[in-house]
Amino acid sequence: xxxxxxxxxxxxxxxxxxxxxxxxxxxxxxxxxxxxxxxxxxxxxxxxxxxxxxxxxxxxxxxxxxxxxxxxxxxxxxxxxxxxxxxxxxxxxxxxxxxxxxxxxxxxxxxxxxxxxxxxxxxxxxxxxxxxxxxxxxxxxxxxxxxxxxxxxxx
Numbered sequence: 269x270x271x272x273x274x275x276x277x278x279x280x281x282x283x284x285x286x287x288x289x290x291x292x293x294x295x296x297x298x299x300x301x302x303x304x305x306x307x308x309x310x311x312x313x314x315x316x317x318x319x320x321x322x323x324x325x326x327x328x329x330x331x332x333x334x335x336x337x338x339x340x341x342x343x344x345x346x347x348x349x350x351x352x353x354x355x356x357x358x359x360x361x362x363x364x365x366x367x368x369x370x371x372x373x374x375x376x377x378x379x380x381x382x383x384x385x386x387x388x389x390x391x392x393x394x395x396x397x398x399x400x401x402x403x404x405x406x407x408x409x410x411x412x413x414x415x416x417x418x419x420x421x422x423x
Contacts, residue, residue, distance in 0.1 A: 276393020277378035284309050292377075300382025307355070307369025310397055312339075312348045315407065316363045320347020322410040324388060327402065336398035337391040339375060343384035348373070349398045350391070357400065361411070 278292060284304040285291035291302040306312055315323070317340065324347065327335040337350040346365075351357075359366045367373050376382035378390035 274379045277391040278393075280309075280393040280395060281375065281378060281391050295377035295382075300376050300380065301374050301385060302377075303372045304375055306367040306371040306373050307353050309353065309395070310337075310350045311353050311357065312350055312367040312371075312373050313359055313403070314341075314346045314348040314365045314367070317342075317345040317347050319363065319407065319410055319414060320349070322414060323347075323349075323403070323406045326406040326409055327398075332402060333399070334396070335389055336396050337387070338389040338398075340386050340388050341384055342386065347388070349403055351398050351400055351403065354400070361407070 278295075279288075281304065282288040282291045282295075282302075284306075285302055286305070291304070294300075294302045314320075320338075320340070324335060324338055335349075339348040339350075340346070341348070348367075353368065355369055357366060357368065374385060376385045376387065378387060381387070
């Protein structure tokens with residue numbers, strides 16, 4: 269990624285912090301993780317990592333827009349998809365967790381990983397996010413495929 273995209277990504281992401289300057293300092297000189305408020309610029313839907321990685325793979329189709337920011341937490345074994353804020357959204361399913369208004373999300377800077385957090389698709393600063401309907405369809409397809417594969421792999 270170019271320096272301009274990194275800079276725009278940093279500014280866009282840090283805007284969700286109570287103090288964007290402190291957030292950027294924490295990324296650069298602290299432990300590299302900042303707690304950012306969900307629900308203003310974006311919400312985050314986290315799913316178990318196997319489902320999330322398979323879903324992200326399905327979203328990389330030439331017929332679909334480039335997927336939005338996506339974060340993986342290797343310690344918690346979860347993948348987080350950044351979505352437009354929607355206080356009325358109801359994501360229902362085993363292992364799905366929705367972080368909206370009133371929730372805080374730990375994130376590294378867009379330009380590097382920190383602790384167990386790593387961007388699979390970093391924010392580019394344009395405000396592009398995952399389209400909820402597209403993400404839901406990919407999650408359903410991935411979940412259906414995984415439910416078929418799981419018994420076969422367990423034999």
